[in-house]
Amino acid sequence: xxxxxxxxxxxxxxxxxxxxxxxxxxxxxxxxxxxxxxxxxxxxxxxxxxxxxxxxxxxxxxxxxxxxxxxxxxxxxxxxxxxxxxxxxxxxxxxxxxxxxxxxxxxxxxxxxxxxxxxxxxxxxxxxxxxxxxxxxxxxxxxxxxxxxxxxxxxxxxxxxxxxxxxxxxxxxxxxxxxxxxxxxxxxxxxxxxxxxxxxxxxxxxxxxxxxxxxxxxxxxxxxxxxxxxxxxxxxxxxxxxxxxxxxxxxxxxxxxxxxxxxxxxxxxxxxxxxxxxxxxxxxxxxxxxxxxxxxxxxxxxxxxxxxxxxxxxxxxxxxxxxxxxxxxxxxxxxxxxxxxxxxxxxxx
Numbered sequence: 001x002x003x004x005x006x007x008x009x010x011x012x013x014x015x016x017x018x019x020x021x022x023x024x025x026x027x028x029x030x031x032x033x034x035x036x037x038x039x040x041x042x043x044x045x046x047x048x049x050x051x052x053x054x055x056x057x058x059x060x061x062x063x064x065x066x067x068x069x070x071x072x073x074x075x076x077x078x079x080x081x082x083x084x085x086x087x088x089x090x091x092x093x094x095x096x097x098x099x100x101x102x103x104x105x106x107x108x109x110x111x112x113x114x115x116x117x118x119x120x121x122x123x124x125x126x127x128x129x130x131x132x133x134x135x136x137x138x139x140x141x142x143x144x145x146x147x148x149x150x151x152x153x154x155x156x157x158x159x160x161x162x163x164x165x166x167x168x169x170x171x172x173x174x175x176x177x178x179x180x181x182x183x184x185x186x187x188x189x190x191x192x193x194x195x196x197x198x199x200x201x202x203x204x205x206x207x208x209x210x211x212x213x214x215x216x217x218x219x220x221x222x223x224x225x226x227x228x229x230x231x232x233x234x235x236x237x238x239x240x241x242x243x244x245x246x247x248x249x250x251x252x253x254x255x256x257x258x259x260x261x262x263x264x265x266x267x268x269x270x271x272x273x274x275x276x277x278x279x280x281x282x283x284x285x286x287x288x289x290x291x292x293x294x295x296x297x298x299x300x301x302x303x304x305x306x307x308x309x310x311x312x313x314x315x316x317x318x319x320x321x322x323x324x325x326x327x328x329x330x331x332x333x334x335x336x337x338x339x340x341x342x343x344x345x346x347x348x349x
Contacts, residue, residue, distance in 0.1 A: 042067070048076045083111075166210075218270055229273045288302075
């Protein structure tokens with residue numbers, strides 16, 4: 001039987017470009033090459049498409065995917081040139097122009113099946129402010145927050161923060177992930193520089209109440225009504241703030257999988273994860289991140305529609321704990337992508 005083509009799209013224009021390369025390399029090494037041929041396409045930081053390596057078997061341990069330096073010497077291609085009949089695309093792209101619905105719309109125009117969220121799910125989960133409105137509507141608990149906008153009176157925003165929240169607070173760009181542009185603010189004097197940093201990435205910003213809480217994460221998998229959630233895992237830190245460097249560069253984190261929490265609390269987190277995922281019309285996969293306080297309060301922090309797939313990433317490790325290997329997880333995601341594609345195309349017939 002002939003092999004299926006799996007297209008890895010990686011890189012991208014967002015500040016999470018390097019994370020995408022790391023994730024794509026991990027996926028490349030976990031693929032079942034008895035079933036798939038892997039073709040890779042790199043999106044440069046300027047948005048150009050470049051055809052990179054092709055793999056028919058497991059790459060050598062020292063082989064890396066092309067990144068900006070190597071790809072600069074390769075000829076640019078039309079984005080539409082990635083099309084191949086019956087191929088499935090795995091857009092291993094994080095942040096804006098990757099998990100905000102834009103690449104998903106592009107792939108739907110090309111009539112390609114793709115792994116992960118559809119346009120609506122991607123855009124609504126990527127936008128932290130919109131997601132908060134959705135979660136409020138379905139009763140999923142969240143920490144108090146204030147919305148901030150670059151073109152509004154910043155003094156009035158500061159007044160609202162003082163009125164509604166208590167320090168410390170966390171300042172987050174509305175459309176960014178992997179802790180890019182996020183700052184912890186311990187007092188009012190730190191708010192303005194934190195907002196200026198966040199506005200570099202988005203004109204819309206969320207200022208959230210800091211809570212003394214454990215960080216518990218739950219992986220969700222499925223389409224439509226057939227959704228499964230893992231036992232939760234916990235991020236155990238040896239740094240004060242779980243930032244970009246500690247996640248991806250220094251690897252100064254530990255994970256407890258499964259999390260050391262009571263069974264009823266784990267079930268509550270799984271239920272909230274499934275509820276939130278369905279509320280945003282989740283497809284394929286998501287990682288739902290929660291805060292759990294000492295008194296047992298649970299707050300949904302955010303949904304990551306295309307979570308990291310590096311060797312340190314929580315999402316594949318959570319499923320491995322449930323008995324689904326990394327390689328099998330990729331196959332399951334491809335099968336979900338093909339199913340979603342068939343349904344989408346049938347509605348257009």
